[in-house]
Amino acid sequence: MITLEFFAGLKDYFPPVMEVRETPEDINRLRRYLIDQQSFATTLLEQCRFAVDDTFVQEDYQLRQGDLVLVIPPSSGG
């Protein structure tokens, strides 16, 4: 199981925190899983970055049981 944390506009589609029982193999598969869950959020999910342990990770990052994954839409601070 992994835990996901969603931010900003993604919270229009997902709860702020969500658990995924079957740990996807990598970020790419996680992204595809989320798009399957909420196809209306496809464009936004395709633009998102992901972070584990407060560090951005790449598409091939191997997810592990217990990971806390931040799903990060494009930044718009300032």
Next chain:
Amino acid sequence: MTHLSTEKIDVMALWEQAHHPEAGGVVLFSGEVRNNHQGKEVSHLYYEAAERMANKMIAALLEEAKQRWSLQVAIAVHRLGKVSVMETAVVVITAAAHRTEAYAANQYIIDRIKHHVPLWKCEHFVDGERAWGGHCACQQKSTGNMEL
């Protein structure tokens, strides 16, 4: 130091911290909420962050800028929560021996905060609509996209 604040940013208090005997140039940028966006009247903005990560990234960014431009002082604070028109949403202050470095570092820091740090704005309009994540003017120029 925390670089995120749910309270109104005291710009002048930060300015007081920005002076240094070796710094001949001190630059202060205050990003403030304006009352319109693309012809629509803005009521207020709401900011959210992946807080721990954003705080770490801003701290690292300031340290990087201090090294790169030999800054004596580098300060950045970003507001979270509801921010009203004319209030400061983000402040960046840089102090260096000369103005060229202070300006360059300040521009670099604010650009990185806007485009890379996990921070988001939600624009609330007077007509009751809201929209997450309007890109700033520099990204609109480079991509042609006016919205996410």
